[in-house]
Amino acid sequence: MSQPGSSSLLKELTKGFIRENPILVIMLGLCATLACSTSATDALGMGVAFSFVMLGSNIVVAAIRKLVPSQVRIPVYIIVISTFVTIVDYTLKAYFPALSQSLGVFVPLIVVNCIVMARAEAFSSKNTVMASLMDGIGMGIGFTAIITLIGAIRELLGNGSLFGHQVMSAQYQPFMIFILPPGAFLVIGFLMALHRKIMMTFYKSQR
Amino acid sequence: MRDFTRMILVLFIVCGLSAGSLAVMNAITKDPIEKHEEETRQIALQEVFADAEKFDGGPVRAWVALSKGQESGHVFLTRKKGDSGLTTLVFGRDANGVTTGHQDLSDDNARLRDIEVDQEQLKKVFPNGEEFKPSALQGVWTALRNGKDVGRVFETLGQGYSGPITLMFGMDSSGAVTGLRILSHTETPGLGAKITTAQFRDQFRNKRPEQLILRKHDPARGQIDAVTGATISSRAVTRALSTTIESFNSEKAGGDK
Numbered sequence: 001m002s003q004p005g006s007s008s009l010l011k012e013l014t015k016g017f018i019r020e021n022p023i024l025v026i027m028l029g030l031c032a033t034l035a036c037s038t039s040a041t042d043a044l045g046m047g048v049a050f051s052f053v054m055l056g057s058n059i060v061v062a063a064i065r066k067l068v069p070s071q072v073r074i075p076v077y078i079i080v081i082s083t084f085v086t087i088v089d090y091t092l093k094a095y096f097p098a099l100s101q102s103l104g105v106f107v108p109l110i111v112v113n114c115i116v117m118a119r120a121e122a123f124s125s126k127n128t129v130m131a132s133l134m135d136g137i138g139m140g141i142g143f144t145a146i147i148t149l150i151g152a153i154r155e156l157l158g159n160g161s162l163f164g165h166q167v168m169s170a171q172y173q174p175f176m177i178f179i180l181p182p183g184a185f186l187v188i189g190f191l192m193a194l195h196r197k198i199m200m201t202f203y204k205s206q207r
Numbered sequence: 208m209r210d211f212t213r214m215i216l217v218l219f220i221v222c223g224l225s226a227g228s229l230a231v232m233n234a235i236t237k238d239p240i241e242k243h244e245e246e247t248r249q250i251a252l253q254e255v256f257a258d259a260e261k262f263d264g265g266p267v268r269a270w271v272a273l274s275k276g277q278e279s280g281h282v283f284l285t286r287k288k289g290d291s292g293l294t295t296l297v298f299g300r301d302a303n304g305v306t307t308g309h310q311d312l313s314d315d316n317a318r319l320r321d322i323e324v325d326q327e328q329l330k331k332v333f334p335n336g337e338e339f340k341p342s343a344l345q346g347v348w349t350a351l352r353n354g355k356d357v358g359r360v361f362e363t364l365g366q367g368y369s370g371p372i373t374l375m376f377g378m379d380s381s382g383a384v385t386g387l388r389i390l391s392h393t394e395t396p397g398l399g400a401k402i403t404t405a406q407f408r409d410q411f412r413n414k415r416p417e418q419l420i421l422r423k424h425d426p427a428r429g430q431i432d433a434v435t436g437a438t439i440s441s442r443a444v445t446r447a448l449s450t451t452i453e454s455f456n457s458e459k460a461g462g463d464k
Contacts, residue, residue, distance in 0.1 A: 038396040072214045083225040094236035179397030
């Protein structure tokens, strides 16, 4: 790949927001998305933890991409990713215990989150550190924004609250299904449809 | 061949760097994590036994001793703060609360759950036991008010819908539950996770051991209403309490040596 200019770097950064959004377009690692989006706070926490791992692993994988023989690249990526995940896990446990408790096992499970692995394999192993950094930030923001949105919608409909604050009136009868796993699929489905609509209108107007 | 050595070398270096950075991370976060665990534990103790001022005891590992197929006592593995720092010891206690034997262990730095204890060692401190089954008990405290023993606090595990539920509860000397707190769990958010709400937990307060059963399972004696849609989680909590009380009621573990 040729030396990327600043405009293409910007493109690497912004593609994760909408065009190649990790949840709505790449659709890998939905397990964490489903499990940690029952409330907006948990979702935001998961998003931040994920972004840090994404960023760290992208940078390191890009930095060592020429040294690692291709036969052992997957174990190397896994070690790099799991190191960052463990760092996040310990940090959360030490300084954000409440969040750590509500995210539970899903922080360690970022290790097997396919998006991180997929970005390492598909992007940072073939691109410069700078481009991978941008890709990591973009993917992190894209993931965090969408998972928080899903979390907010599910919490609002399923529990009547938002970031833990009651916003619906006391008469509001929550749809319990939105807190349960099917609710996550429903919300993701509707968001995907909306995303498609936006993309189609956007590209039509560009042409 | 050159490729081969290179693969090994790269993997070796990457693993080494990873292990090194995690060791550093562990050293930084170990104290805050432990301090936090201790703080949450103190808050939890105070919450489940509001009448007590001081708690004497700590985390334990426990085994139920069986002789002739009958429960005849327990063996505890615990850690005590003495004059010369921490000591780790195993000791046995029969059903009447009499110490059957004790032994100091040297693994003072390992975590309790990492210490290997075999049946031989257990038999040494509890000679009457023929078989030892690991118990779910995680900790025992003696609740003290004005220096007087007013009850017990137990920490134990229940088998929930999607994993273990760690909980702590207090019991006064008359045998009534003083309070319950769920320390950790992995139940379904919005359903099983509601076992942590005050609405569910407060039902246990002032209940006698024989009333600790779900109302839907035993309408005559049961005094506990299950969380809607989460019978398994509710039952796990209720059972954890009743079996612990049944098994350890006469015990005075961890209080003295």
